[in-house]
Amino acid sequence: MTTPQKLDRILDCIGIGLGPFNLSIAALSDEEKTHLKTLFLERKSHFSWHPGLLLSDAKMQTSFLKDLVTAVDPTSPYSFLNYLVTQRKFYPFCASGQSVISRLEFSDYLGWTAHQLPNTQFGCDVKSVAFEQDHFRITTDKEVFNSQHLVIGTGMQPHVPECIQPFVSETCFHASELALRSPDLTGKRVAIIGGGQTGADIFQHTFDKQFGKPTHIEWISRRANIEQLDEGCFTDQYFMPDYVNQFYQLDSSNKQQEVSHQKLASDGVTSDCLQGIYQRLYHDKYVLRNPRWWKIKTHQSLISSRRVNGQYQLDIQHGLTKQVETINADIVILCTGFNHDLPQCLDELRPYIMTDEQDRILLSSDYCLQWKGMKNNSIYIVNSGTDNHGIAEPQLSLAAWRAAKIINHLAQDSVYELAEDDNIIDWGDLTFKPEKHLAAVSSL
Ligand SMILES: Cc1cc2nc3c(=O)[nH]c(=O)nc-3n(C[C@H](O)[C@H](O)[C@H](O)COP(=O)(O)OP(=O)(O)OC[C@H]3O[C@@H](n4cnc5c(N)ncnc54)[C@H](O)[C@@H]3O)c2cc1C
Structure with missing residues (x-):
């Protein structure tokens, strides 16, 4: 192995892993729009989406409209519809009458996006992350990067x-x-x-x-x-921003109870x-x-x-x-x-990461991991399990919305409009004191 080369500039955010969830953040992080310098690192040499399960006749569980960007930026060049147009298959696609597409085609769309983004780097395995005074040092098998913030999208094991x-x-x-x-x-x-x-x-x-x-x-x-799978339209209300926001406010035992009732929804x-x-x-x-x-x-x-x-x-x-x-x-x-384990590359940071009484990580409503140096340096985590944000978390439905929420928080600006509509269902007043359970933890 060659010695990793050290780069001195400090980026605003480095993403670790390039599955669909970090890819959505990468696609929505256009520097001109967000004023953020970002880079997303992936260990594989080219994009692939669960390649061992990319079976010829396997279908998506979610609509192609729930792509990387459309829900928050339908004018983005990285939409599934733009993929169809630029691949010259828009009309044949419409004639196919498919409401649910194959995983193979969705994977091709994801790869098409990943390899045209300027802020992605493949063949870059993140080995460790350390914290140095005011930034993270990210060591890969090839280079060392510095970044003020991190977004972890390393998927599940x-x-x-x-x-x-x-x-x-x-x-x-x-x-x-x-x-x-x-x-x-x-x-x-x-x-x-x-x-x-x-x-x-x-x-x-x-x-x-x-x-x-x-x-x-x-x-x-x-x-x-x-x-x-419970694909009912009322069940689909669980996969909407309004519900996730409400769910987040519940206390831990109610969250567990809700998630166990909703098993077949996901x-x-x-x-x-x-x-x-x-x-x-x-x-x-x-x-x-x-x-x-x-x-x-x-x-x-x-x-x-x-x-x-x-x-x-x-x-x-x-x-x-x-x-x-x-x-x-x-x-x-x-x-x-x-399983939803933290990736090994975060081992050095583990002693600083706060957990609840069941040893589960805690995330803010903006997906920031609660850790001891978090004041000016955020570690965002996507697809961390259902404990904090509910059953939509490991699913594609709200990937673009979550990405926009993270980008707004990173940029400290409303880069994306996230006006959340009222749901059809009135979930009752689950609201309370904002981030009450995190307040309890940070006072430790
Ligand atoms: C077969 C299958 C089908 C699914 N179909 C649907 C569906 O139809 N609809 C739906 O809503 N959800 C679906 N899901 C659930 C979910 O959308 C996917 O699991 C999705 O891939 C999760 O994305 P991710 O970005 O979190 O992780 P992943 O897709 O797992 O990507 C993580 C990436 O991080 C990289 N990585 C890990 N560690 C490092 C490191 N140290 N350095 C650099 N790179 C690293 C990995 O190589 C990988 O490419 C499906 C899940 C599976 C398993």
Whole structure:
């Protein structure tokens, strides 16, 4: 490794990570408009969006209008509509009648934006961040940068249940690696663990023999059934600025209660995807009358696992009867979600970061991490979990609005108009003393 070169100028803000959320901030940070000098660093050599899950027939869960910029700046050159026009596919797109687009196309739009922005740098892995008097020093594998503020957009880390961690290998892996590994499933017994959207996408693509024809597929879900995403228009009110602002004001236990009631508003399978799967299964079982080569098991949790004679033995327990059953598989694909941990590059700052009694980070309504040097140096965090701002946080719906909010705070100016409309629903007066829980913490 070459010694990182030190750059002396201090930028206004450095973004770490270039997924859609920091990309939205980068796209809205035009220097002429914001008077901010920004730079966004990404470890990958070029833009890619969850490349291991970019399956050929996977669809978005959100509208293409909820792109990087449109909600706060519809005249931005980085809108999805401008992407369609400049790629010369606007009219064909309109004729396609799609209300929900493929992840492949959205990913292409994100990459198109990322590689034309002047404030992005790829192939730049941030190794550490230190605080020096009045600025952050950001050390990457190539250069050292200085910045007054930071915005962390490093995404989430794959979650692998403890009971199967020792067996993670070529044949037992997290779903986020599937398309990158492109395994040959021909003649194999495949176990898919996890009944959310990722489990459904992988079941569908495995059933469609995208990776060869397995002899058997077993799809295991802890949930009581294969559960549909709640896409109702009233449910969509949770993904609006007004609700997020109101939610933010709740105290921690009410927040937890609200989020657990809202699970299927963000964590279910789209109705289109479910119907597609159901119709395939119906055709296979009742029309073609194929011998059964797939099983869907709900209410089952993976509780332990072993590797015996080259195959996996997975113990699953029924949530109601508590009966334990063992299934055998050659390939195990873990659709077991993601964790929201702080990235390793922030380790040096950790002693200064304030947390609540459950060791969770605390964010201001403007997404600033509460840390001991925060007076003139902000650390913004996007996609930090649902604890502070609710279920919209890990989702694309409010990415542009959140980005604009962060930029206004960074610029100390109303660069973007954020007049938040009244919601259809009257949520009651959740307002109270502004930032009451943070006040309690900062008095420590
Ligand atoms: C398969 C999938 C499909 C989804 N589909 C939808 C959808 O349709 N609608 C919706 O609303 N939400 C969807 N989501 C949820 C959410 O929108 C995405 O997870 C989104 O990618 C989150 O963006 P992000 O910017 O936080 O993180 P990521 O997209 O994970 O990007 C983080 C980036 O940071 C980089 N990075 C990390 N550490 C460093 C470092 N030290 N130095 C430099 N770079 C670093 C990583 O390489 C990565 O590129 C989906 C999630 C998944 C997993």
